[in-house]
Amino acid sequence: MREATAASRPPLIELRRVTKRFPGVVANDDVSFAIHAGEVHVILGENGAGKSTLVGLLAGMQRPDAGEILVDGHPVAIDSPARALALGIGTVYQHVMLVPTLTVAANLELGGRWYRRPDWRATADRFRATCRAFGMTIAPEAITGRLSLGEQQQIEIIRALWRGSRLVVLDEPTAMLTPQATGELIAIMRRLRAEGYAVVFITHRLHEAIEAGDRITVLRRGRVAGGLGPEVLTTTGRATLQSRITELMFGEATAASPDRAARAAAPKSGAVVLAVRGLTVRARGRAPLLDGVQFEVRAGEVFGIAGVDGNGQRELAEALAGQIAADAGAVMLDGADLARFGVAARHRRGLRYVTDDRLHEGTVGSFPVGLNLVLKQIGTPPFWSGGVARRRAITAHADRLIDAFDVRTPSAQTPIGRLSGGNIQKALLARELHGAARLVIYSKPTAGLDLRNIAAARARIRAGVANGSGAIVISTELDELLDIADRIGVMLGGRLVGIVANGLDARGRVAALMTGAAPADADAA
Amino acid sequence: MNTLRPLLVGALLPILAAVLISALLLVAFGVDPFDYYGVVVHRGLLTPRGLQDTIIRMAPLMLIAASLIVSFRAGLWNLGTDGQYLLAAVVVAASCPLLDAALGHVPALLIGCVLALATGALWAVLPAMLRAWQGVNEIITTLMMSFLGTALANALVKLALRDPAATVPQTRTLPVADRLPRLFGTTVGLGVPIALVVLIAVHLATTHTAWGLRLRTLGANPRAARHAGIDVPRTTVMALVLSGAIAGLAGGIDIVGVWGNVRADWNPAYGLSVIPLVFLARLNGWAVIGFVLLFSMLSVGAESASIHVGVPSYFSFVLVALILLFLALAEWLGQRRQWAGT
Numbered sequence A: 001m002r003e004a005t006a007a008s009r010p011p012l013i014e015l016r017r018v019t020k021r022f023p024g025v026v027a028n029d030d031v032s033f034a035i036h037a038g039e040v041h042v043i044l045g046e047n048g049a050g051k052s053t054l055v056g057l058l059a060g061m062q063r064p065d066a067g068e069i070l071v072d073g074h075p076v077a078i079d080s081p082a083r084a085l086a087l088g089i090g091t092v093y094q095h096v097m098l099v100p101t102l103t104v105a106a107n108l109e110l111g112g113r114w115y116r117r118p119d120w121r122a123t124a125d126r127f128r129a130t131c132r133a134f135g136m137t138i139a140p141e142a143i144t145g146r147l148s149l150g151e152q153q154q155i156e157i158i159r160a161l162w163r164g165s166r167l168v169v170l171d172e173p174t175a176m177l178t179p180q181a182t183g184e185l186i187a188i189m190r191r192l193r194a195e196g197y198a199v200v201f202i203t204h205r206l207h208e209a210i211e212a213g214d215r216i217t218v219l220r221r222g223r224v225a226g227g228l229g230p231e232v233l234t235t236t237g238r239a240t241l242q243s244r245i246t247e248l249m250f251g252e253a254t255a256a257s258p259d260r261a262a263r264a265a266a267p268k269s270g271a272v273v274l275a276v277r278g279l280t281v282r283a284r285g286r287a288p289l290l291d292g293v294q295f296e297v298r299a300g301e302v303f304g305i306a307g308v309d310g311n312g313q314r315e316l317a318e319a320l321a322g323q324i325a326a327d328a329g330a331v332m333l334d335g336a337d338l339a340r341f342g343v344a345a346r347h348r349r350g351l352r353y354v355t356d357d358r359l360h361e362g363t364v365g366s367f368p369v370g371l372n373l374v375l376k377q378i379g380t381p382p383f384w385s386g387g388v389a390r391r392r393a394i395t396a397h398a399d400r401l402i403d404a405f406d407v408r409t410p411s412a413q414t415p416i417g418r419l420s421g422g423n424i425q426k427a428l429l430a431r432e433l434h435g436a437a438r439l440v441i442y443s444k445p446t447a448g449l450d451l452r453n454i455a456a457a458r459a460r461i462r463a464g465v466a467n468g469s470g471a472i473v474i475s476t477e478l479d480e481l482l483d484i485a486d487r488i489g490v491m492l493g494g495r496l497v498g499i500v501a502n503g504l505d506a507r508g509r510v511a512a513l514m515t516g517a518a519p520a521d522a523d524a525a
Numbered sequence B: 001m002n003t004l005r006p007l008l009v010g011a012l013l014p015i016l017a018a019v020l021i022s023a024l025l026l027v028a029f030g031v032d033p034f035d036y037y038g039v040v041v042h043r044g045l046l047t048p049r050g051l052q053d054t055i056i057r058m059a060p061l062m063l064i065a066a067s068l069i070v071s072f073r074a075g076l077w078n079l080g081t082d083g084q085y086l087l088a089a090v091v092v093a094a095s096c097p098l099l100d101a102a103l104g105h106v107p108a109l110l111i112g113c114v115l116a117l118a119t120g121a122l123w124a125v126l127p128a129m130l131r132a133w134q135g136v137n138e139i140i141t142t143l144m145m146s147f148l149g150t151a152l153a154n155a156l157v158k159l160a161l162r163d164p165a166a167t168v169p170q171t172r173t174l175p176v177a178d179r180l181p182r183l184f185g186t187t188v189g190l191g192v193p194i195a196l197v198v199l200i201a202v203h204l205a206t207t208h209t210a211w212g213l214r215l216r217t218l219g220a221n222p223r224a225a226r227h228a229g230i231d232v233p234r235t236t237v238m239a240l241v242l243s244g245a246i247a248g249l250a251g252g253i254d255i256v257g258v259w260g261n262v263r264a265d266w267n268p269a270y271g272l273s274v275i276p277l278v279f280l281a282r283l284n285g286w287a288v289i290g291f292v293l294l295f296s297m298l299s300v301g302a303e304s305a306s307i308h309v310g311v312p313s314y315f316s317f318v319l320v321a322l323i324l325l326f327l328a329l330a331e332w333l334g335q336r337r338q339w340a341g342t
Helices: A002-008 A051-059 A081-086 A104-109 A120-134 A149-162 A179-194 A206-212 A230-235 A238-250 A258-265 A313-321 A343-348 A358-362 A369-373 A391-404 A421-433 A451-467 A478-484 A506-514 B004-028 B033-046 B048-073 B081-103 B105-134 B138-158 B191-208 B210-220 B222-227 B232-259 B270-280 B285-308 B315-340
Strands: A013-022 A025-035 A040-044 A066-071 A074-076 A089-092 A167-170 A198-203 A215-220 A223-228 A272-281 A290-298 A302-306 A328-333 A351-354 A439-443 A470-474 A487-492 A495-501
Touching (some): A025 A223, A040 A206, A051 A089, A051 A167, A089 A149, A149 A167, A238 A506, A313 A470, A351 A421, A358 B222, A369 A421, A391 A421, A439 A451, A478 A506, B033 B048, B033 B285, B081 B138, B105 B232, B210 B222, B270 B285, B270 B315
Parallel strands (some): A040 A215, A167 A198, A290 A495, A302 A470, A351 A439, A439 A470
Antiparallel strands (some): A013 A066, A066 A074, A215 A223, A487 A495
16 A cells, blocks of 8 residues: 555655765765655664764755755755745754743744734644644643653654644654653654654664664665665564664674684683772763663773763763762772772872863863873872972973874974864873873774874774773774774663673674664673 | 064054044044043153052952952853952941951951951852852852842941941941051052052962962863863852952952941942953953053043043043953954964
8 A cells, every 4th residue: 555655656755866075074975765755764873874964954954965855756955944844844853942941832833923923722722632633741831841851852743743844854853762752752653654744763773763664774874775665674573674774784794803803712811900880870850871880891901882972981981080970889990999089089090081072171272282281180299399380390291291192293382272183182192191091991082083093093092901901992983892892892871781792793793782672681791 | 573563463552543542532522632641641640649549549450350360260250349349348347447446456457358358258159159069150140249249238338337426328437547557658558569469479379370270271171170180169169259259358458458438339340340451461460460550540540631621530441441342353363364374
């Protein structure tokens, strides 16, 4: 039945060979697919796969550099958000775009003609009717900001429908939802489909895609890696689907490098450098940011943390480094509990954290390189004596580190913000690796670096643990972790859902854990 | 030459431009600008009396500048210096004459300074804590506390702390002989060197100590401060409270050094005129001294000019505002040139 309508009418929206470039990256490369009315079309992909750019193109925020977009079979130029709305494309962004202090009804009235007095009662009645139709229960007079995130998204969906949308684009709507709210959202998508609307559902979670999708398009590195139509989705078993989609998302297993195989064959048996026990960080009114995270890092080991961005990796790094307080659990470095130590004391004891946000968190751009190199040691000798800075000692220390880590800077007095990204990264490494580092946490250590610096940074991480210290590498790039890690832990929704020993089958197993496809009780190798 | 040119382009030219535009404005009002500037410079700087007045006026301005430097270095806006100043002034004016009678004038002056520091600090505690633990914007809270502080100070002068012997509403008066000693037979009191020492101490502390680096790191990049292990809430509270204390000291020193009492509805509102000076000096204590001298001379001279030339004394604010505008313009042009890479 559905096949028949799809054949007789042109698809609602069709992308033909759409390409969008940004300086240095091709965000969408020759992307083609069709969106049909009465279907939930899932766009699945990792971070950086080009999903957001695709949303931007549909919503009129971006224009394609090549290729065309067809609506009802006619080529159109979606050159503004207003134009997108006029064409019947409504977008609900990941971050809610409602005024939190206004009532639901007032939010829906926003954007009306300025000279017309809003008819509150009519709006409220209409809203209740729409809610009933889609199985929602939201009071129109409620203050928007007091509603849950899921309810606010539902309001945005209704607003999109009221503006005449035939296609509702949901940009990663489930990224911050509880499982229950996600279930409700999927139910609403089904209702929309039944009413003849088209839904584009952007996600990086495999199980949601399989549960909600009539059609799945997988993006990888800006390209369409493959698609599954309704005929496949309805006839194939869940396990087979999962493995097929995982393959599309992360590529087929490549032959492991010889030293990786050797590493996997010889599990580390050194002393435990870092032990993390039940580490939990709660958030007010939301799912915990970290939930009972537990693992060990041994001497000489590089422990990788994989996962799609925003699954608790940052919080894990900050809780380990002492930047945020843990609500429960323990962190032990060389057997000593770190609970009562702050950032500076942990740094001194050898727990170092190389942040990925080099400009906004790692350094103070207007301060000289020399000061940035001692920023975690403020007030301690030999750089300060009696609280007064000893400029000569700071400069001499800086000159040594600049030399040892090959930081290209005019001098130690140059504001660090003027250096290139690669050199700022080297300066950060110099600060964190200097002295007796026992465990170094690297957050996305190669993000934004060029190829040569990437190779150098990875080599340095590997070489760094040769002296019996440990390292944690947090990365969203699976290839990077497969390249340098001994074991890989996977984070999903604030939990460490599994630990995989690096080896020939690691890619598939980690990828399955990352998307929530594999059971959470995977082996802790 | 290389060091002179930026100074010339960056500071002198804007000041000259401001003087020139002000002159044109004066001409438009039918006033001879040479007359006006002549009186301002003569009365503000060249007569012994004028020079002494200018220097005396510098004391509260320098202290408030020191207070602002502490908070601005930490990236915090203490806009409540006027309330902190006035409330401390009233507390000191009400207590010092009584202490003086009871304990003699040296203990009275010392206790007065401590009271001034404490009052200013106290008036900054609430905004500081709200900022540190609730993230409430301190610009708004310090400003509101300032209104409350000035109103409370006035109410105190008129009600609880009023001198029963005086006919007009004012506090008791500290006898001239028991105020801060004067220097070298002039009218300039000890308040000026105290202010100078505090300002320079604040400058050196913010630029040369670990404490100052924590403050500046917080001001330049709060996320980096947290990353570097600086206790952000504690540093925030410390900076704002210290800033309030120094502003309070300004009020106390002004009372025990110059005025002796506080009259009802008196409010010199130095705070808001010092803010631009501190920015002109880019939070540098040494440069602040120069700008405070200039502003002090302008305002003392302008008060005379209002009598002699008939230009309202507020015209000095026009001149200062124009200087600020042109300095900002010069800064912007300089940065554009830097971006262009020439």
